[in-house]
Amino acid sequence: MSRAAPAxxxxxxxxxxxxxxxxxxxxxxxxxALWEEVKxxxxxPDYLYGCYECGICVAACPSARFYDxxxxxxxxxxxxxxxxxxxxxxNDDVWNCSQCFSCDRxxxxxxxxxxxxxxREVAVRHGLASSQEAxxxxxxxxxxxxxxxxxxxxxxxxxxxFPDWGPDVKEVSDQLDLWRxxxxxxxxxxxxxxxxxxxxxxxxxYLIWHYSDVMDMIEEVDEGLHMIILDVMEETLxxxxxxx
Amino acid sequence: MGSDRLLVIGAGPAxxxxxxxxxxxxxxxxxxxxxxxxxxxxxxxxxxxLTHGFRDAGEAMSELISAxxxxxxxxxxxxxxxxxVDGSVGDFSVTLSTGTGDETVDAGAIILxxxxxxxxxxxxxxxxxxxxxxxxxxxxDAEAMLKxxxxxxxxxxxxxxxxxxxxxxxxxxxxxxxxxxxxxxCGISSKQAIEVRQQVxxxxxFIFYIDMRMYGYWENExxxxxxxxxxxxxxxxxxxxxxSKNGRLLVxxxxxxxxxxxxxxxxxxxxxxxxEPSLGTRKMAExxxxxTNKYGYIETPHGELDTVSTSVPGVFAVGxxxxxxxxxDSISSAGAAAAKAVALLRGAEVTV
Amino acid sequence: xxxxxxxxSLKTKPFRVDPSEAPTADIREALFELEEAGEIIVQRVPxxxxxxxxxxxxxxxxxxxxxxxxxxxxxxxxxxxYSTAIFWLTRKLGYDYLDPKDQTSCTAWNxxxxxxxxxxAQGGVAMRxxxxxxxxxxxxxxxxxxxxxHYKEVRQEIVHxxxxxxxxxxxxxxxxxxxxxxEEIVHYSEWVHAVRDQIAQHQVRDFSDIVACVHPAxxxxxxxxxxxxxxxxxxxGQRTATVSGLILALGxxxxxxxxxxxxxxxxxxxxxxxxxxxRSFATMRKIEVMKEEANPDVVxxxxxxxxxxxxxxxxxxxxxxxxxxxxxxxxxxxxALAMGAHPYRVCQLHWHSTDYRPLxxxxxxxxxxxxxxxxxDLKRLEANEIEYLTWEDVDx
Numbered sequence: 001m002s003r004a005a006p007a008x009x010x011x012x013x014x015x016x017x018x019x020x021x022x023x024x025x026x027x028x029x030x031x032x033a034l035w036e037e038v039k040x041x042x043x044x045p046d047y048l049y050g051c052y053e054c055g056i057c058v059a060a061c062p063s064a065r066f067y068d069x070x071x072x073x074x075x076x077x078x079x080x081x082x083x084x085x086x087x088x089x090x091n092d093d094v095w096n097c098s099q100c101f102s103c104d105r106x107x108x109x110x111x112x113x114x115x116x117x118x119x120r121e122v123a124v125r126h127g128l129a130s131s132q133e134a135x136x137x138x139x140x141x142x143x144x145x146x147x148x149x150x151x152x153x154x155x156x157x158x159x160x161x162f163p164d165w166g167p168d169v170k171e172v173s174d175q176l177d178l179w180r181x182x183x184x185x186x187x188x189x190x191x192x193x194x195x196x197x198x199x200x201x202x203x204x205x206y207l208i209w210h211y212s213d214v215m216d217m218i219e220e221v222d223e224g225l226h227m228i229i230l231d232v233m234e235e236t237l238x239x240x241x242x243x244x
Numbered sequence: 245m246g247s248d249r250l251l252v253i254g255a256g257p258a259x260x261x262x263x264x265x266x267x268x269x270x271x272x273x274x275x276x277x278x279x280x281x282x283x284x285x286x287x288x289x290x291x292x293x294l295t296h297g298f299r300d301a302g303e304a305m306s307e308l309i310s311a312x313x314x315x316x317x318x319x320x321x322x323x324x325x326x327x328x329v330d331g332s333v334g335d336f337s338v339t340l341s342t343g344t345g346d347e348t349v350d351a352g353a354i355i356l357x358x359x360x361x362x363x364x365x366x367x368x369x370x371x372x373x374x375x376x377x378x379x380x381x382x383x384x385d386a387e388a389m390l391k392x393x394x395x396x397x398x399x400x401x402x403x404x405x406x407x408x409x410x411x412x413x414x415x416x417x418x419x420x421x422x423x424x425x426x427x428x429x430c431g432i433s434s435k436q437a438i439e440v441r442q443q444v445x446x447x448x449x450f451i452f453y454i455d456m457r458m459y460g461y462w463e464n465e466x467x468x469x470x471x472x473x474x475x476x477x478x479x480x481x482x483x484x485x486x487x488s489k490n491g492r493l494l495v496x497x498x499x500x501x502x503x504x505x506x507x508x509x510x511x512x513x514x515x516x517x518x519x520e521p522s523l524g525t526r527k528m529a530e531x532x533x534x535x536t537n538k539y540g541y542i543e544t545p546h547g548e549l550d551t552v553s554t555s556v557p558g559v560f561a562v563g564x565x566x567x568x569x570x571x572x573d574s575i576s577s578a579g580a581a582a583a584k585a586v587a588l589l590r591g592a593e594v595t596v
Numbered sequence: 597x598x599x600x601x602x603x604x605s606l607k608t609k610p611f612r613v614d615p616s617e618a619p620t621a622d623i624r625e626a627l628f629e630l631e632e633a634g635e636i637i638v639q640r641v642p643x644x645x646x647x648x649x650x651x652x653x654x655x656x657x658x659x660x661x662x663x664x665x666x667x668x669x670x671x672x673x674x675x676x677x678y679s680t681a682i683f684w685l686t687r688k689l690g691y692d693y694l695d696p697k698d699q700t701s702c703t704a705w706n707x708x709x710x711x712x713x714x715x716x717a718q719g720g721v722a723m724r725x726x727x728x729x730x731x732x733x734x735x736x737x738x739x740x741x742x743x744x745x746h747y748k749e750v751r752q753e754i755v756h757x758x759x760x761x762x763x764x765x766x767x768x769x770x771x772x773x774x775x776x777x778x779e780e781i782v783h784y785s786e787w788v789h790a791v792r793d794q795i796a797q798h799q800v801r802d803f804s805d806i807v808a809c810v811h812p813a814x815x816x817x818x819x820x821x822x823x824x825x826x827x828x829x830x831x832x833g834q835r836t837a838t839v840s841g842l843i844l845a846l847g848x849x850x851x852x853x854x855x856x857x858x859x860x861x862x863x864x865x866x867x868x869x870x871x872x873x874x875r876s877f878a879t880m881r882k883i884e885v886m887k888e889e890a891n892p893d894v895v896x897x898x899x900x901x902x903x904x905x906x907x908x909x910x911x912x913x914x915x916x917x918x919x920x921x922x923x924x925x926x927x928x929x930x931x932a933l934a935m936g937a938h939p940y941r942v943c944q945l946h947w948h949s950t951d952y953r954p955l956x957x958x959x960x961x962x963x964x965x966x967x968x969x970x971x972x973d974l975k976r977l978e979a980n981e982i983e984y985l986t987w988e989d990v991d992x
Binding site: 041042043046060062063065066067095098099100101102104105117120121123124131134135136137138141142145146149150151152153154156157162164165166168172178179180181182183184185186187188189194195196197198200201202204205207208209211212213214217218221 | 667668669670671672673674676679680683684695696697698699700701703705706707708709710711712713714715716717720721724728745752753756757759760763766767770771773814815818819821857858859861862863864865866868869871873875876877881908911912915941942944946947949970973974977978983984985986987989990
Binding site: 049052053054055056057058059060061064065070072105106107108109 | 416480497
């Protein structure tokens, strides 16, 4: 989507978790288009029926205890089709959700968590500033999962990235090669992936990314990341005789 | 051939009232009741006071039973089950089974007054632990304690300091499949909340609800007194889960008015379980071939102007066999069915 | 207490759930219909299997052997003893299994963290793995709670949305693979639950003094609830029986606490980029509550993310003098220890952070001697006397 509209600063709400950076307002039509895209997702009818405002989802929600966040308000805004509020939520609240799906016990069978999955996906697809912010510092993980087929490999557990996990992180990282060799299962001797994934498997994974438009989503949120991933994929695919 | 006898299946409030009225209109009525005693759920489940009038349930039911059985045209058979039905309108042949044997009787029309059962909270989508915690009870359990004038924490036998009612347990829930409102639970909970305050004046009583459905006079007869005279606390927000903490129940939910999660200790939690069609309602519907809705209640498919005729000519359904109903509704539908059934037996054209 | 009419008698009656009253349609029937229509292949659970009861009273088949181990990013990456223990148990009980290289992550950790994917891609990843399992003749058994939950979501989408099914089918045909769905989606902890009595028969360590708190994984029993195992004899059928059933079978005590249903705080993106949330939640809503109310020797859970969050989050609060310090491990590691597994060679506890040594002592394990043994292994590896530690080394 274009971001031609003049920047309007939205007041940051207390408890908001993203960096205190304002996001840009856009014309109502663009917000409406985003909402229409959310509603067009095949999962949408299973994730939102109507909302009683009973709050059963809120007391189950870990994020509601920590942030100014309410799965009930997510469901309610969607049920009311409050396009302005939904846009606000897409730019902030949705990234607070833990995606634990504790809210799935809704008597109306709503899934506020599932709704958030869709809202986030649309935010990413359109490169909303919130998705870029939310994913800051996260690019390495996306790179890892998309190029190796496993996430957060053993060698990513470094003390500088996990200072709050104490000195054990350093010990693991110092001993990593040796300790990985001390694992009986043959597939676990790896350090740059969680387990050994065959090349043929990776090739198939890249084809899935290619045929499902995931690469376009990555390009919207992080062009640099997109280029790096594409490089890796292209090399493997071209060697195997695929043209991208 | 043909028969001018009316068969009423079920001797709860609706069945008894239908029998009494049909008999008063001159018909011969046979009432069959599976249980050993008549009076239906108010007797079987030890109801204390009736909702909404606070009348003693046992006394009111005795009155209804004697009004029906005292009529010379009414024969009541308890501990008797209907095990087969043949024939059609005007000429049904019905097999009745008792512990000692079977008997076939004829009937020209049938009224199904087979009622409801309480929702089993083992099936709720929330995590209320009914089968885990002795102090989590249902409206029916509470009713029995209130009737005995001994409302206590089941785990200790001591009077509770804090009591919570949770509304809509097993009702209005798509995940369970009971999408309907059970109509009576808001009123019964509020009635019981008043009774708890009367019997245990020091107890604090809370009602957690989605919507309070206190239509008509229930508003000023029950809801307002509960709030204004008995200081029952109504909290809009349904409870998410119940666990145990320091020997008490921990109730976790959202106070939606205040917009924040809450965790409060309770001594007794009463689950306002809703209604489901009774096993008898399901069985009789199947045996008679009457259409039921997706919840298993008997359908009255002729629109809002005929609330008692079923899909099978000559078979009527009353009370909670057709859907959640309070006592007033049950008694009213019994009257309508009795009139239609008697007219039918007399050969009158009854528009359904 | 005075005898109050039905309250007591009601509670002594176990809750019996009737599958004919299940509020959902049985998705397996839909799978078989799609198979009948030639749309998909349904991979059958191989024999022998154990039948267990799920949430709505239905029966679920848990395969014992011939299992294709769908590994887990977090387990294999940071708490590898988790996976090692699962394989070790399978070997010890004499069941055949496959540890495939033709397997990717389900990629759901990333999806729930960043949303940088979509339904078709997620379906493609899932169905590629299922097709890979099918090609081997081994039945997928899923190590990760999130993979298990996500695959149940994917199954819903593929079964109930023809357009999603066609998109995924199109991708799969470009990979030259058929659309295959396993008859049951099985989590490894369900396998552990199914063989818990066998595990107990092989138990060599006394756990009767061990007090454990259970943390059930959200994606196991909240995300598509109906596949999770329930048992009327455990929590009166009101909570999932998985994990708790094993602990009870091993003779340890399951101690309850008032935040049992709370999430661990993993948060998918939070554990990586907003860890203050994960840490606070794991500490204040889980570990501190357990400590205060039950003072357990150990927390047992059945998902990668939960073990990581609950274990690693304790370092910082401990440094601040908060009431934490409970070791965390998976049911598989706990079961393996009961059956005599080596705490380092098999359970790989040196990858865990919170001090587990007092627990080992309570289990009658000389962890100092065990560590010396393991260090000898490490020296041999370092000297390149052996390339890797093998199952033979472990068993010897």
